[in-house]
């Protein structure tokens with residue numbers, strides 16, 4: 615007896631996806647961390663559990679590799695939409711999202727971004743467009759909530775930033791009571807951005823869909839770019855369309871790699 619899963623990724627941000635709509639699955643944080651282990655488990659950035667929903671076609675639960683449940687995952691939402699078939703509504707802790715097949719893979723309506731300091735959330739009041747804070751040369755970021763919380767730094771060269779060192783410090787700073795995803799971006803054209811992300815609960819990933827959304831929104835809001843924006847990440851590119859007052863539309867690839875089964879005996 616095992617737990618069937620799909621191994622999938624969005625631009626190298628990889629997932630174990632369990633369809634639990636028929637057979638419910640309950641995993642402890644310790645189980646989730648064990649499956650996440652890239653040496654002794656299956657390995658993933660996020661675990662995705664699909665459940666039945668009374669509000670939408672399905673419910674998608676998102677767990678980071680550290681075992682914590684979170685509100686949104688853009689790359690995984692495209693993968694779930696691909697599994698469930700185009701034109702699907704997916705319930706998440708961050709809201710109900712709409713996915714459809716598109717040229718270039720899958721398009722997801724990610725809903726409207728939120729900017730108020732309490733909805734990021736921050737520990738105290740602050741202008742989230744141009745925050746008067748900094749960490750060793752990373753200065754004056756923006757903050758955006760796209761279902762989950764993001765801080766965005768615009769720098770001259772994203773590849774020159776020691777994100778492996780600064781990422782965890784910023785992720786866990788007391789300014790962010792729910793921790794934060796850390797985005798370091800370089801504007802490379804009027805509608806082009808290079809992006810690297812330190813993800814809350816995971817670390818450096820090859821791509822972050824919500825990070826691409828937050829970064830494109832922050833750039834448009836600051837007048838640094840005009841949409842739709844091509845966001846290039848280490849694992850590939852996403853197209854993000856957004857105008858103030860509208861939903862964010864994210865479009866990109868969703869890849870199915872293999873299907874497998876987790877031995878429940880191993881899981882203990």
Ligand SMILES: N[C@H](CCC[C@H](N)C(=O)O)C(=O)O
Pocket residue numbers: 627659660678684685686687688689690762763795813814815816819821822823824825
């Ligand atoms: N680490 C994120 C969740 C996954 C985001 C990312 N994988 C994406 O594609 O949006 C958080 O804790 O909010």
